[in-house]
Amino acid sequence: MEVPQRLEAHDLACRRGLRLVFEGLSFALSAGEALLLTGPNGAGKTSLLRLMAGFLPAETGEVRLLPADEEKPFGEHVHYLGHANGVKASLTVSENLQFWIDYYGAPPLSDETIQAHLSRFGLAEIADLPAGMLSAGQKRKLALCRLLAAPRPVWLLDEPSVSLDAASTKILAAIIKDHLKAGGMAVVATHLPLSLRFAQNLDLSAREAA
Ligand SMILES: Nc1ncnc2c1ncn2[C@@H]1O[C@H](COP(=O)(O)OP(=O)(O)OP(=O)(O)O)[C@@H](O)[C@H]1O
Numbered sequence: 001m002e003v004p005q006r007l008e009a010h011d012l013a014c015r016r017g018l019r020l021v022f023e024g025l026s027f028a029l030s031a032g033e034a035l036l037l038t039g040p041n042g043a044g045k046t047s048l049l050r051l052m053a054g055f056l057p058a059e060t061g062e063v064r065l066l067p068a069d070e071e072k073p074f075g076e077h078v079h080y081l082g083h084a085n086g087v088k089a090s091l092t093v094s095e096n097l098q099f100w101i102d103y104y105g106a107p108p109l110s111d112e113t114i115q116a117h118l119s120r121f122g123l124a125e126i127a128d129l130p131a132g133m134l135s136a137g138q139k140r141k142l143a144l145c146r147l148l149a150a151p152r153p154v155w156l157l158d159e160p161s162v163s164l165d166a167a168s169t170k171i172l173a174a175i176i177k178d179h180l181k182a183g184g185m186a187v188v189a190t191h192l193p194l195s196l197r198f199a200q201n202l203d204l205s206a207r208e209a210a
Pocket residue numbers: 016017018021039040041042043044045046047048
């Protein structure tokens with residue numbers, strides 16, 4: 001598979017129930033760029049991210065990666081991190097990470113590498129603790145660790161810093177920066193400032209459809 005160089009969204013519209021949440025939405029991102037998604041509650045940020053991840057059908061339009069991958073659908077190039085952490089309470093912290101590596105079909109990692117990813121967020125010391133015992137912020141950090149453990153070129157992040165303290169928010173920004181430096185792309189919806197240089201800001205408040 002060639003590394004994607006560009007993400008293009010063309011003429012997207014999304015319907016939730018009877019309401020057209022947005023329409024006529026087009027944007028493009030190049031490798032190494034991030035897009036900041038803003039807008040008030042209900043503007044459609046989560047809807048756009050879920051549509052891009054393939055969890056919601058588009059009323060019109062399409063999202064594609066270039067060069068196109070004939071073998072894998074768009075969704076398999078994407079990490080979607082939504083409001084739910086997807087943490088399995090009865091598995092330990094490291095077993096959760098191992099579960100996601102298998103689930104995403106990512107190359108297996110040694111125990112040392114898994115520990116290294118966990119330590120990025122200070123979770124290595126609690127690697128053997130059942131994830132159900134973690135605090136809200138620790139669960140969020142564990143969810144974010146899967147971005148590191150299963151590399152994918154496009155990150156779709158919905159309020160990724162929720163529950164994180166100031167130090168962990170800085171680590172999150174550093175992780176996104178590293179991803180962009182390595183040629184990845186990110187679309188980030190956030191109400192809280194992240195110390196990150198975004199190539200573009202898509203404000204959905206100005207986009208609401210009738
Ligand atoms: N399953 C659903 N059925 C009908 N309408 C829905 C559904 N899910 C969301 N909506 C509506 O779609 C609109 C957009 O919601 P969405 O969650 O995308 O907004 P958001 O910009 O992410 O908001 P927030 O900042 O509060 O997270 C809202 O008006 C919401 O009520």
